[in-house]
Amino acid sequence: MPLPSSPASPAAPAVLISEVGPRDGLQSVAAVMPTAAKLAWIDALHAAGVREIEVGSFVPAARLPQMADVAEVVRHAVALPGWTVMALVPNLRGAEAALAAGVHKLTLPLSASEAHSQANVRRSRAQMLDELRAIDRLRDRVAPGVALEVGLSTAFGCTLQGPVAEDEVVRLAAAAVEAGADEVGLSDTTGMADPAQVRRRFRQVHAAIGRHLGAAHLHNTRGLGLANVLAALDAGVRTFDSSQGGLGGCPYAPGASGNVVTEDLVFMLEAMGLDTGIDLERLMAAREVLRAGLPGEPLHGMTPEAGLPPGFVYADGRRPAGVTPAPEAA
Numbered sequence: 180m181p182l183p184s185s186p187a188s189p190a191a192p193a194v195l196i197s198e199v200g201p202r203d204g205l206q207s208v209a210a211v212m213p214t215a216a217k218l219a220w221i222d223a224l225h226a227a228g229v230r231e232i233e234v235g236s237f238v239p240a241a242r243l244p245q246m247a248d249v250a251e252v253v254r255h256a257v258a259l260p261g262w263t264v265m266a267l268v269p270n271l272r273g274a275e276a277a278l279a280a281g282v283h284k285l286t287l288p289l290s291a292s293e294a295h296s297q298a299n300v301r302r303s304r305a306q307m308l309d310e311l312r313a314i315d316r317l318r319d320r321v322a323p324g325v326a327l328e329v330g331l332s333t334a335f336g337c338t339l340q341g342p343v344a345e346d347e348v349v350r351l352a353a354a355a356v357e358a359g360a361d362e363v364g365l366s367d368t369t370g371m372a373d374p375a376q377v378r379r380r381f382r383q384v385h386a387a388i389g390r391h392l393g394a395a396h397l398h399n400t401r402g403l404g405l406a407n408v409l410a411a412l413d414a415g416v417r418t419f420d421s422s423q424g425g426l427g428g429c430p431y432a433p434g435a436s437g438n439v440v441t442e443d444l445v446f447m448l449e450a451m452g453l454d455t456g457i458d459l460e461r462l463m464a465a466r467e468v469l470r471a472g473l474p475g476e477p478l479h480g481m482t483p484e485a486g487l488p489p490g491f492v493y494a495d496g497r498r499p500a501g502v503t504p505a506p507e508a509a
């Protein structure tokens with residue numbers, strides 16, 4: 180799909196930002212955010228116009244105590260209208276609990292690298308495909324309206340295994356669709372991707388699975404997060420995972436660090452004329468709610484530091500309430 184030629188283009192395609200902070204962000208910080216603080220943050224993200232959110236993961240609390248309250252968090256989030264609430268599940272047991280809590284969408288991590296699969300879920304990739312088939316059968320039986328996503332972790336390289344072959348990524352994406360995934364996204368778990376690789380890999384996977392192509396989940400470990408977003412946009416991707424304050428990182432992938440910063444991503448896309456539906460000033464307010472819930476935790480992002488530039492206009496033509504129009508527009 181071509182990008183719009185001007186920021187004001189009325190034909191600007193919608194880009195879906197999938198906020199993963201409450202899951203990917205909170206799994207990566209040592210502190211356990213109190214449930215009330217999580218709910219306040221989620222409410223603030225909803226008020227900012229976020230349309231898809233990953234609110235947690237159904238994993239053993241002994242592994243990730245940050246996620247021990249996930250069922251309560253899901254129940255709260257699904258009561259808010261107009262957005263898709265998703266949760267990560269590593270197995271059938273997690274899927275059963277997530278569906279019982281009322282999620283709209285499940286996401287299963289399937290590692291492209293065998294070494295990361297063993298480190299992350301203590302299962303082989305083949306076993307995870309079996310798990311996916313079992314989750315798909317469960318979903319069909321008890322909640323056929325629930326979407327099932329697979330995120331292909333380490334799709335651009337792995338700090339445990341090293342390079343990950345493109346053919347292997349394409350093979351696993353196709354196998355995941357065959358096993359029941361509605362969408363397959365590609366994840367740069369340890370921030371090893373470059374834009375040329377991102378463009379090529381998404382195009383290859385798109386050629387193999389067509390409409391099942393899902394999100395780009397890009398970590399900013401080497402500062403290439405936004406450049407990689409542009410490359411993925413170029414390859415036709417229209418859903419991007421990102422995390423408020425850039426929090427994130429897999430605890431079972433050495434060297435993993437934060438995601439693309441939602442605030443910077445929304446600013447970039449809106450400035451390019453790509454409607455995200457997100458209000459940046461309310462997103463900044465949500466950032467303060469996050470900061471209050473995680474005192475002392477550094478939050479990343481350039482746009483929150485610099486503020487919106489004079490004359491900034493959203494893709495849909497709105498002006499931010501607190502921004503002075505540029506001289507020529509005044």
Ligand SMILES: CC(=O)SCCNC(=O)CCNC(=O)[C@H](O)C(C)(C)COP(=O)(O)OP(=O)(O)OC[C@H]1O[C@@H](n2cnc3c(N)ncnc32)[C@H](O)[C@@H]1OP(=O)(O)O
Nearest residue numbers: 236237238239242269270272273288299300301332428429
């Ligand atoms: C790239 C990323 O960022 S992905 C997200 C980050 N990574 C993760 O969240 C890691 C997820 N991994 C895991 O949770 C684990 O590796 C598992 C559950 C998938 C597998 O671990 P194993 O130890 O092999 O699990 P196993 O099936 O043997 O069960 C161990 C215990 O956990 C319990 N358990 C298993 N799955 C779950 C679950 N989804 N939720 C709660 N408890 C569970 C079992 O009942 C068992 O409990 P018991 O000891 O009281 O009998």
Ligand SMILES: CC(=O)CC(=O)O
Nearest residue numbers: 203288332333366368
């Ligand atoms: C599940 C994820 O968090 C995706 C990844 O970074 O591999």
